[in-house]
Amino acid sequence: MIETGAGRMPAYTETLPRVVGSVQRARRLVHLALEVWGLVDVQVDAELVVSELLTNAVLHACRGDSVRVTVTRLGEGRIRVAVVDLSKDKPVPRDAGGDQESGRGLGIVEALSGGQWGVDPLPWGKRVWATVGAEVVPGE
Structure with missing residues (x-):
């Protein structure tokens, strides 16, 4: 359970090495959590x-050998994915040209989260998070 402003929420979390190979492990963690929750x-x-x-953290967080990945269930059909690293540098969205191989990551996050993503500064680094899924409106 993770304590949030809305109270305690179910969550899965794992500390991973800050290497490209950890991306697949993070995907498996998210996959497992969402299967368990039926999402x-x-x-x-x-x-x-x-x-x-996680790819952004691996490529751009120049401090520390590990990252922390958390997937939190916020409610019916809605989750938050977060990556904590030891860099205090905030990610900056870029406009990647058609022939560039990188620079689209935060644009993808923006699109898939409906603009619901952000950065929380921490005393030792930062948490980059995004919310995914439809918000359930009471009475609908």
Whole structure:
């Protein structure tokens, strides 16, 4: 359970080495959590989001040998994926040209989260997070 502003929420979390090979492990963590919670309809988007967030941490967080990945269930059909690293540098969205091989990650996160992503500064680094899934409106 993770304590959030909304109270305690179920979560899965894992500390991984800050290497490219950890992206697949993070995807498996998200996949497992969403299967357990019965949220398979958001699996593809959530796995892609964690891939982009973790890849950014691997490529751009110049401090520390590990990262922390957390997937938290926020409610019915809604989850938050977060990656904590030891760099205090905030990620900056870029406009990648058509012939560039990188630079689209945060644009993908923006699109899949409906703009619901952000960066929380921490005393030792930062947490980059994104919310995925449809918000359930009471009475609908």
